[in-house]
Amino acid sequence: MVEIPEHLRKRAEEARAKAEAAKGGSTADVVEATEAVTDAPSENPNSGDEKIPAHLLDRGVPASKQPPTKDPSIISPSQTGPQAGEGPDGHNQRLLTVVKAGSIQDVKTTPTDKVHVWPHLLIAEFLAALAITLFTTLFSIVVNAPLLELADFNRTPNPSKAPWYFLGLQELLTMFHPMVAGVTIPGMGIFLLIMAPFIDKNPSNKPEHRKFAISLMTVHLMFWAVLVMIGSFFRGPGFNFVFPWEGGLFFEL
């Protein structure tokens, strides 16, 4: 992923704006602008072309396509470089081909706009942690956790309720056989949740492209939320339906 440093991008933008303003005017400004743009590598990947001298490009052409020399035994040094053993330490180097930058660097991603984790993300995280600590502490000062009387196997409270997040299941228990309500339905729920990415093959994450998935999830979440609400606030003695404003509240957290 090519990422343009922020200051370089800014410089390039300024230069471009300047060039735009001075269009047709002084040529010096335009030159400066193109220079600034080439600072950012992905802006102009073909800019390397101009930097390869023409005579080097000629040598990249295969020998069979080059104009034949008069005498094959005499190889002109200008075409093949130094003779064997001519270079330092008896080596010689020969330019075989010139590979243009554009042909090997396939830039697929566009530069993304990024910010430093410190301070931008860390401060947000710190403040969130601080806020929730503050909230929990203040709430704990004001509201005490329930501690009812000692557990007694001989006295079943009426109603007996599960923790709130299981009250949806307990609510289902009033409608279905315990195996269906307590095992099959929650088991299927968790299984479907795990399988969600393998069932939903739609690659888009845009809400307008996935109306079905979003509706299904919303219905599902609402279904549980309503069941939990009913189980928590609308069930009284014998787990019978009561209105909390008439029969009182039978709910402990």
Add this chain to the structure above:
Amino acid sequence: MAETNGDKATGQALKEKLGQVGEKVQDSQTWAAIFRPGSIFRKGYTDSPRNRSYVIMNSVLYHLHPVKVKRHAVKVSYTLCLGGLSFFLFIFLTVTGIFLMFFYRPTAAQAWDDIQTLQTAVGFGLLVRNMHRWGAHLMVLTVFLHMARVFYHGAYKPPREFNWVIGVILLTLTLLLSFTGYLLPWDQLALWAVTVGTNMMGYTPVFGEQVRFVLLGGVEIGTDTLLRWYTLHVLMLPFVLVIFLAIHFWRVRKDGGISGPL
């Protein structure tokens, strides 16, 4: 007048002395051993792009965060910090839970009395128990909302599908942690809530009764159940959760950070 001048002079001398001590500490081998080369505690911090990178790069935070993230990722409105808050609440619950462990014995004869004593005779005992309880409910809520957020952003789609699976496991573990903790006060609320919950478990086909027997440590809830659920609550489930958390966080980064904007 002379006295104030003298005070000023001694103040100046003290300042110099402290500065020297500070330099000496920063030059010592111990200091160098603690802080990595390039750490801001070693070379000082002035705000520059390079130093901003060093803060992450040369600290343990590098395991959790890259040096840079996409600009939309730091928008609070995108994530609402729910995943981070769930993790923070886990730490918060570990800290308060360790405090509670000092005063609690998981037997039917002692558990309820211990909590009563904790609330009435231990400094901050009631407050810390409250924080643990409300923090736990809050964590169930944040984990749940985090899941909903991820779903609505379509962030479970490739390449993040495996991390979604890990996430569902983490959600289940969170519920189990909360549920095992529910029994520990050993009051009427705990006993009968757990009775309702485990009765449902007994209806699992084929091995339901066996699972129930193993979890309860007998055919019905008793002091053995308390010991089992205590061990699950303070040791086994957190241990498993931490392993999955590590994989979860690692995958968040390996899958390209948090998902893109809608």
